[in-house]
Amino acid sequence: MTQIRSCPPGTAAQVTQQQHEPAKAIRGQTLKDVARVRNVALRDLQAANPQIRNPNQKLRAGQTVNLPPTRGVICKATPTASGQSDTIERVRPNLFAQVTRTGADTQPARAWQHGNATPADRQLRESAFNDVMQGVRNSGAQLDAADRARLQGVLEGQSGEQLAKTAQFFKQHVAGSPNALQAARTFLDLKEKQAKLPASVAGRLNDETIQTLTRAVADRRGPALAGAKGIMGQQQALDAADAIAKMSPKDHTALDGLLRSAGTGGARGADPQTERALILKAVAARRDRIDTEKAGRWETLRRWAGRNTNAMNEVSAYAAEIRGKPREELLKKSTTLDLNEDAKDEALQQRWLSSCGATVTQMARAEADPIYALDLHKRAAEGIHPEKITSYEAVHKSQVADEQKKMMREAGVRSLRSRGQESESYWGTNLDTDDKTKLLNSHVAKHTNKTYSYKQVEAGRQGLEAALNRIDGNLRRGGDVPVLLKSGDEGHYVLLSDVRNTRDGVKYLVTDPWDGKTTWVKREDFLRGQIPVTGGSYALRGSFE
Amino acid sequence: MAEQLSGDPAIYLRDGFYAADGSMREGIDGEHSLALAYRLRSEGLSLDGLDSLLQAVGDIVDAHAGNDVETGEEPISAGGMKAFDQLGTRPEVTRSAALTSVLSAAHPWVRTWRDYAALAIHLERARSQLALLAVWPQFTKQERS
Numbered sequence: 001m002t003q004i005r006s007c008p009p010g011t012a013a014q015v016t017q018q019q020h021e022p023a024k025a026i027r028g029q030t031l032k033d034v035a036r037v038r039n040v041a042l043r044d045l046q047a048a049n050p051q052i053r054n055p056n057q058k059l060r061a062g063q064t065v066n067l068p069p070t071r072g073v074i075c076k077a078t079p080t081a082s083g084q085s086d087t088i089e090r091v092r093p094n095l096f097a098q099v100t101r102t103g104a105d106t107q108p109a110r111a112w113q114h115g116n117a118t119p120a121d122r123q124l125r126e127s128a129f130n131d132v133m134q135g136v137r138n139s140g141a142q143l144d145a146a147d148r149a150r151l152q153g154v155l156e157g158q159s160g161e162q163l164a165k166t167a168q169f170f171k172q173h174v175a176g177s178p179n180a181l182q183a184a185r186t187f188l189d190l191k192e193k194q195a196k197l198p199a200s201v202a203g204r205l206n207d208e209t210i211q212t213l214t215r216a217v218a219d220r221r222g223p224a225l226a227g228a229k230g231i232m233g234q235q236q237a238l239d240a241a242d243a244i245a246k247m248s249p250k251d252h253t254a255l256d257g258l259l260r261s262a263g264t265g266g267a268r269g270a271d272p273q274t275e276r277a278l279i280l281k282a283v284a285a286r287r288d289r290i291d292t293e294k295a296g297r298w299e300t301l302r303r304w305a306g307r308n309t310n311a312m313n314e315v316s317a318y319a320a321e322i323r324g325k326p327r328e329e330l331l332k333k334s335t336t337l338d339l340n341e342d343a344k345d346e347a348l349q350q351r352w353l354s355s356c357g358a359t360v361t362q363m364a365r366a367e368a369d370p371i372y373a374l375d376l377h378k379r380a381a382e383g384i385h386p387e388k389i390t391s392y393e394a395v396h397k398s399q400v401a402d403e404q405k406k407m408m409r410e411a412g413v414r415s416l417r418s419r420g421q422e423s424e425s426y427w428g429t430n431l432d433t434d435d436k437t438k439l440l441n442s443h444v445a446k447h448t449n450k451t452y453s454y455k456q457v458e459a460g461r462q463g464l465e466a467a468l469n470r471i472d473g474n475l476r477r478g479g480d481v482p483v484l485l486k487s488g489d490e491g492h493y494v495l496l497s498d499v500r501n502t503r504d505g506v507k508y509l510v511t512d513p514w515d516g517k518t519t520w521v522k523r524e525d526f527l528r529g530q531i532p533v534t535g536g537s538y539a540l541r542g543s544f545e
Numbered sequence: 546m547a548e549q550l551s552g553d554p555a556i557y558l559r560d561g562f563y564a565a566d567g568s569m570r571e572g573i574d575g576e577h578s579l580a581l582a583y584r585l586r587s588e589g590l591s592l593d594g595l596d597s598l599l600q601a602v603g604d605i606v607d608a609h610a611g612n613d614v615e616t617g618e619e620p621i622s623a624g625g626m627k628a629f630d631q632l633g634t635r636p637e638v639t640r641s642a643a644l645t646s647v648l649s650a651a652h653p654w655v656r657t658w659r660d661y662a663a664l665a666i667h668l669e670r671a672r673s674q675l676a677l678l679a680v681w682p683q684f685t686k687q688e689r690s
Contacts, residue, residue, distance in 0.1 A: 297606045298669065304617025304662035305562075305569055 233478010390420030552580030
């Protein structure tokens with residue numbers, strides 16, 4: 001608990017109570033789950049929801065759960081000589097730490113320019129703005145002045161029904177998201193893209209598509225904290241928008257049809273929005289093959305012949321395969337990480353003693369491309385996480401293991417030992433950082449639309465701080481960062497896929513390919529060189545960004 | 546139908562690559578490519594040989610279809626046509642009756658990059674089908690019956 005007991009000198013304590021928007025239950029969640037995920041005491045949650053008598057009772061999808069108000073203390077600065085005052089609010093953390101400066105940074109960046117707007121529109125604009133500010137603040141972040149001004153600009157440009165829809169969208173889908181900041185920024189970036197599109201394709205990035213992409217960034221992938229990240233990252237949403245704007249008319253017609261038929265004809269629990277988010281994520285992962293200006297010669301030839309690109313054909317086949325499937329299944333098969341923190345090992349594991357680098361490459365690619373993630377799930381006939389990693393089937397009969405072996409061979413590694421041979425004195429050769437960079441660039445870069453390079457951590461705490469700050473930035477934009485850890489002479493590659501401000505400080509989501517565990521590690525542990533993975537204690541040596 | 550499945554490019558390409566409505570003729574990247582792949586396999590053409598031809602087909606695009614080519618409706622330049630003609634002299638083509646017949650049947654119909662694209666897709670599709678056939682056992686006549 002980070003409730004403060006006293007206020008800094010020059011400030012006065014003031015008790016506050018903060019109300020929260022009700023939460024929507026995910027299918028199968030219990031009140032206990034909600035309490036854990038929202039980090040509130042079960043008794044407080046029960047008191048706020050007397051209609052739910054049994055805390056273990058499974059809730060319906062979308063069932064409203066009232067959240068108890070959080071109490072906290074505001075340390076209000078006494079006016080300074082210049083007459084300005086500053087307020088630092090520290091409330092009991094809800095899902096995330098809420099050590100947020102209030103006042104100037106949640107207020108409009110400039111005076112509203114309502115023009116001739118009706119009083120109703122003025123009110124809608126300001127309440128939509130406040131909803132976004134509140135949502136971002138609840139997620140432990142803040143929008144800077146430039147973004148607040150952009151948001152004001154977008155809202156001032158809307159009126160009537162369109163404005164009402166935007167306001168409703170923010171309230172429903174952005175304000176309650178742990179990714180409210182990224183979602184708000186995505187929305188603003190997409191609106192800017194929309195305004196700059198040439199008239200011939202302006203209709204492609206319409207408000208409906210912008211909202212679908214923004215929700216894809218806002219919607220969490222699972223109820224546990226490890227699932228807090230959006231289905232798409234901010235950059236992926238922008239990549240998808242670029243692809244949509246620059247794809248051929250033929251591909252666009254196909255994509256439009258896929259998005260319209262999402263969620264149809266399926267089982268109970270089908271979720272059109274999640275399907276659309278995954279379809280668009282797959283499009284983002286093929287941006288350069290779909291973009292008519294960047295596509296290679298074969299995709300261009302297909303376009304000239306009036307055919308869909310092969311990339312769009314892959315997306316179409318994927319969309320048909322996931323259509324109508326329950327949300328949980330879709331999300332589970334769109335990742336190789338263990339995002340539900342249910343104490344079961346579910347992340348992809350290395351099948352060879354030294355194939356951590358290859359496995360992290362598979363993970364990074366799967367995180368970027370849901371088609372590859374689904375393919376890995378299908379190819380891992382023995383399961384992404386086999387019952388026994390040392391079994392003959394898990395290694396010698398496994399296409400997942402085979403792909404790891406191929407990647408190692410591609411990097412020039414000839415000698416591999418399978419899991420279960422830990423007692424051998426020789427474990428085979430691990431990838432050096434050059435090999436690992438090459439693997440990422442040949443297998444992952446085309447899906448993340450960026451080029452990887454290795455960045456070694458500079459010696460000393462300052463060097464570590466600088467590396468972590470850079471990694472932070474990448475993770476907060478929705479990217480994943482493979483990193484090299486070291487313990488003595490032993491190197492180990494793991495994947496970082498999220499960062500959160502929690503009540504215990506900043507934490508990174510680390511997936512270890514050795515044991516297949518996905519866990520939160522404190523920033524402080526990174527700084528101390530005591531990262532607890534594979535039962536040992538490691539230090540951060542470098543990252544691939 | 547029997548005509549279509551004969552696998553003779555002179556027959557299935559007798560009216561060009563595109564139907565009257567502008568769409569690519571059915572089978573160009575379907576059964577006709579499959580028939581071509583069967584012929585190539587029976588001739589013993591390797592995947593590497595076909596890859597080499599496809600590389601040359603792609604290189605012509607890079608070398609002669611500049612940034613001015615937007616929709617594919619643009620005519621192929623004289624240099625591009627000359628390079629296209631030279632495809633017929635490549636060793637993998639001269640050694641294969643199937644490839645020779647495809648190129649000669651296609652020749653009168655290749656005027657724009659869009660036409661060229663259809664030919665390229667036909668060959669590229671045959672390549673992926675040949676790759677699939679490569680993992681299937683080749684039955685003798687006796688086994689087939």
